[in-house]
Amino acid sequence: MKVYIDTGVLIDYLSPQAIAGSTLRSTSRRGRTPQKLFEDAEKVLKMIASSHTGATSSLTYYEVEEALFKQLTSVATGMANASKLRVLAARSIVPQTVTAVRFFGINVLDLTAGIVEAQLKNVELYIRGIRAADALHIATASDFNAEVLISVDEDVLKLDSVITNKSGNPIKFCDTDVTLTIL
Numbered sequence: 001m002k003v004y005i006d007t008g009v010l011i012d013y014l015s016p017q018a019i020a021g022s023t024l025r026s027t028s029r030r031g032r033t034p035q036k037l038f039e040d041a042e043k044v045l046k047m048i049a050s051s052h053t054g055a056t057s058s059l060t061y062y063e064v065e066e067a068l069f070k071q072l073t074s075v076a077t078g079m080a081n082a083s084k085l086r087v088l089a090a091r092s093i094v095p096q097t098v099t100a101v102r103f104f105g106i107n108v109l110d111l112t113a114g115i116v117e118a119q120l121k122n123v124e125l126y127i128r129g130i131r132a133a134d135a136l137h138i139a140t141a142s143d144f145n146a147e148v149l150i151s152v153d154e155d156v157l158k159l160d161s162v163i164t165n166k167s168g169n170p171i172k173f174c175d176t177d178v179t180l181t182i183l
Contacts, residue, residue, distance in 0.1 A: 002055070003055070004144055006151035008151060009045075009152065010064060012034075014064065047183045048106070054107065055108070059111050064093050109140050109144055118143060124162060130155060147171065148182065149173050151173060157175060160174065
């Protein structure tokens with residue numbers, strides 16, 4: 001099965017392990033604690049690695065760094081060079097993401113002009129108010145011919161079976177807990 005992994009899944013996985021990363025996922029989601037979110041993400045990534053084809057976008061590297069940078073904004077205020085320190089600390093999560101992606105054999109797909117054009121042409125993404133980064137992930141998943149897109153975003157999950165892959169088949173949109181039941 002071809003499975004597309006949105007950034008939030010990797011954030012769930014990396015949060016308890018990343019330098020200063022525990023703040024990335026500090027609240028529960030749909031009744032699951034951050035620890036349970038980590039465990040579900042790890043199980044899903046292992047399942048994908050063992051018998052499926054997984055992919056994510058190169059956009060993921062930007063998003064994990066940006067998520068950590070935003071969390072660190074309140075930590076390093078009032079210090080000389082605070083912005084530079086936040087960048088250095090946030091950048092530390094990117095090599096960890098690269099390592100996780102390689103460890104689980106996840107393909108990293110290029111963000112191309114064609115992907116940007118595809119998301120711009122998808123009227124359903126406009127109608128539903130899907131923001132740029134999520135729309136780019138969805139367009140990448142469709143181009144990858146994904147059968148499943150794993151996301152933590154409520155708006156994205158509402159697209160279950162609404163968006164099709166490039167073969168014209170509906171994509172299953174689900175969080176890690178549901179993904180565990182279908183892989």
